[in-house]
Amino acid sequence: MDTTSLAEALHARTAAFAETVTGADPDARVPTCPDWPLRVLVGHIGQAHRWAADVVRSGPSPVPDPLDADPGAPATWADWLRQGAEDLAKTALDAGETPVWTFFGPQPARFWLRRMLHDTTIHHADAALTTGTAIEVAPDLATDAISEWLEMLSNPITASLRPDFAELCGTGQTLQLRPDQNQAWLVTRAPDGIRWARETKAADVTLAGPVQDLLLVLTRRRPAEDVTITGDRALADHWLAHTAA
Structure with a gap:
């Protein structure tokens, strides 16, 4: 935009x-x-x-x-x-x-x-x-909001501003956000922080649904049950617990 x-x-x-x-x-x-x-x-x-x-x-x-x-x-x-x-x-x-x-x-x-x-x-x-x-959040706005949120989470400075975000480090676990339309986001929990890209591929856990629902679940404004979660539910719960906006 x-x-x-x-x-x-x-x-x-x-x-x-x-x-x-x-x-x-x-x-x-x-x-x-x-x-x-x-x-x-x-x-x-x-x-x-x-x-x-x-x-x-x-x-x-x-x-x-x-x-x-x-x-x-x-x-x-x-x-x-x-x-x-x-x-x-x-x-x-x-x-x-x-x-x-x-x-x-x-x-x-x-x-x-x-x-x-x-x-x-x-x-x-x-x-x-x-x-x-x-x-109602227009799909293009919700899409950009998710990308901006991931940009901030993946910036090394963010963990110094919000210590909880340091808990997102991992050993290669992957989380995919898959909207009904448009390409997915693939998030990787690396030892030194998170990495993300716009791509669709197999992941340890996938959250799928309308992009507005994904945004509101990611920011804890709606319960996780409002999207479809497949794979490692504990990984999804850990992510949501440490990324409240």
Whole structure:
């Protein structure tokens, strides 16, 4: 996805998130983020978009605490969320190919558009679970979200940011994610981290199903039983236990 497509997708996903939380109880507990009421989830999205825009403009700054975010009155949530997404999209588009700071070294500003887009998508699923509404993730968006998640997991820096991810190291065990359409992802647990490629071949365990379901299972927003698992179930359970987003 190019920068313009990412910006458009961020606008659309943020608007969908805003629609999901509009009129909902701000104190309702988010089942997949059990320490957060809905107000904090909303605050996190708007706060994260604004923080990422500031990073693009000015460089690194401490990651903010979602509990410190103030989304304002529920009646103003939609506008507040839209403004944060617009700020990030415009800032990233203005930056173009100029390298900016990221956790993984300098990269074009679209890194933050992509990161915030997929973070917003997963938290939209949290909001949908909280409000009892449905969510739809377009196949191309879900596909890119899975690839981005694997890119981060396979980067050596990630284990230093999230120690649990170091538990993904292995001795060559393989896990395949096979969507109903498009090519599969093959993940290998190597002694020094994970490797992945877009290929379909025999693996120790395979998770198969619609790509949206695979994304939501991988990020622990839906139970593993929502996809078809064949092979070493313990390997799948270990992976899911150490990769919660």
